[in-house]
């Protein structure tokens with residue numbers, strides 16, 4: 279008898295799938311593994327990076343077919359199912375046809391004992407190269423039953439079916455990504471063999487498992503490959519996703535540990551009185567999320583380890599007041615604090631709001647933008663180092679400005695700034711590293727958040743202030759007859775003394791014929807609403823002009839503000855209840871979400887109108903444009919928007935090159951599994967998490983995420 283070895287991914291990552299010595303170590307119960315493995319097969323595995331036992335085990339199915347749901351072709355032809363169905367059959371005929379318009383149509387005839395389906399694929403997918411006659415396949419698709427009872431499926435999902443349902447006692451059929459020159463059957467047998475001949479192993483202490491209701495590692499691995507029910511799949515998946523997220527956590531912890539040992543920061547003094555003074559006159563009660571995040575920041579600020587924190591919160595979740603708490607704490611502890619915003623308009627608004635929120639405090643607050651006249655005076659104050667609060671644009675990080683006593687830097691709407699800029703602000707050359715908070719609205723893909731800012735601690739404002747009303751979204755074609763309807767909407771809002779935003783994509787008419795530039799839209803609205811105050815705001819205006827417009831907007835003097843996208847981020851006017859987005863099909867989904875977030879900030883019912891470009895209808899804009907409009911109509915949830923945005927734009931475009939490490943995650947989906955990411959973090963930081971456990975996770979991470987390892991540790 280050869281002793282069984284543990285199902286330890288780390289040791290199994292050392293064992294080649296076809297090394298002779300390993301065949302001894304994983305004894306075969308069926309004897310099949312001692313058969314010679316062909317070179318072709320080995321190369322096929324190598325081409326998808328499966329070299330070791332651990333790689334094979336971590337080759338997770340990408341989906342499952344529930345066997346009880348497999349229909350016979352006859353059943354399909356006689357039912358009137360509307361959605362997708364799955365059937366299985368044999369390929370009996372393959373033909374390829376190219377139309378005169380060069381459209382390639384591939385047709386498979388697929389038969390089972392009860393009938394035949396014709397499956398068609400349109401476009402250059404060369405599906406016929408992956409299958410041949412006599413192949414047994416699964417097909418999943420939406421059937422069309424013709425009058426004569428024949429069935430057709432278009433662009434269906436097809437996969438080799440080499441299950442022997444008599445023998446393979448499966449109720450859930452796992453479907454794997456294809457491994458060249460190899461059948462799923464071999465993979466299955468091999469996996470089965472591994473599971474038969476290994477002992478249970480789990481690096482996670484049982485205490486933690488029961489506390490967080492986590493499935494044991496071994497059963498998770500077994501059930502992800504050989505599940506009996508969908509519950510088993512989801513339990514298994516949960517465990518394995520958490521494992522992968524813990525890999526990331528272990529990396530980030532290591533990075534932080536290295537930072538901690540190499541940088542010393544400021545220990546600020548939290549004074550409960552400051553917080554009370556802040557809250558006293560803001561006119562609302564903090565949400566639970568705000569209170570929680572303020573607590574997280576307080577702890578970081580009190581510690582002498584430099585804070586590096588990402589504050590994520592959907593538009594309107596109330597990030598500013600949280601930031602203000604931190605700024606007050608820094609200044610009251612005798613340091614300078616800086617808040618950097620991406621645009622002048624936003625910097626000015628922050629200045630105004632924060633000044634108001636800080637009215638119970640005596641420290642000085644300065645605004646610094648490139649347009650500011652008395653810059654040199656402020657520069658010298660900055661250099662003197664006396665405690666004060668500085669709010670500005672990237673003018674804050676100009677060459678000439680040298681902070682002398684910077685304790686805290688906050689960057690708002692970070693995705694507008696590059697990574698270099700964030701380090702420029704905090705890299706002030708003083709002995710103490712300033713604390714850093716980066717604030718961002720949710721719709722940056724979480725993948726970006728994690729890979730670029732993974733070394734940051736994460737605070738999430740996952741709650742909107744109560745009393746907020748849902749924003750109703752409409753869309754209108756760019757036709758003459760719809761313009762009148764939009765005017766009617768405006769009338770209704772103006773009647774209630776509410777304010778209206780109207781956003782246009784470009785400022786110069788010459789850019790594109792079909793874009794109604796802000797200027798001409800402005801003329802139209804000015805004429806139509808001659809009794810109201812209609813104003814125009816765009817990026818190229820003088821700062822003083824912009825400032826006065828912002829002032830008038832806040833005091834309610836302006837009824838309709840026509841602007842370019844300058845107002846995209848951050849503008850906060852509670853009395854604004856209608857947002858009209860012109861040429862809406864041209865805006866990105868996140869942009870629409872941000873813009874829509876400019877209304878619905880007070881207690882009044884708000885609306886958003888997506889107005890297509892002139893002469894455009896939903897069916898005549900681009901496919902992406904249409905999907906964006908539809909997505910915006912369907913949801914206003916920032917998390918969902920971020921996901922949809924990613925889908926529409928394509929992962930590749932959203933994730934820069936330096937984030938390609940994400941693809942190393944085999945099962946976790948940073949977009950969908952955010953909650954589990956937080957669970958993984960909680961587990962990893964739990965008091966019960968022994969350093970032995972953490973080190974094992976880190977060791978696994980080094981092996982399974984080599985790309986991340988490279989990015990983070992060189």
Ligand code: ADP
Pocket residue numbers: 562563564565568591592593594595596597598599743744848850852879
């Ligand atoms: P964002 O997270 O988008 O930057 P802001 O900080 O600008 O959001 O806050 C949006 C609006 O909600 C502001 O008018 C702010 O005064 C208000 N607000 C913030 N917190 C609360 C709260 N707890 N209750 C009610 N209103 C709040």
Ligand code: MG
Pocket residue numbers: 597598690848
């Ligand atoms: Mg904001």
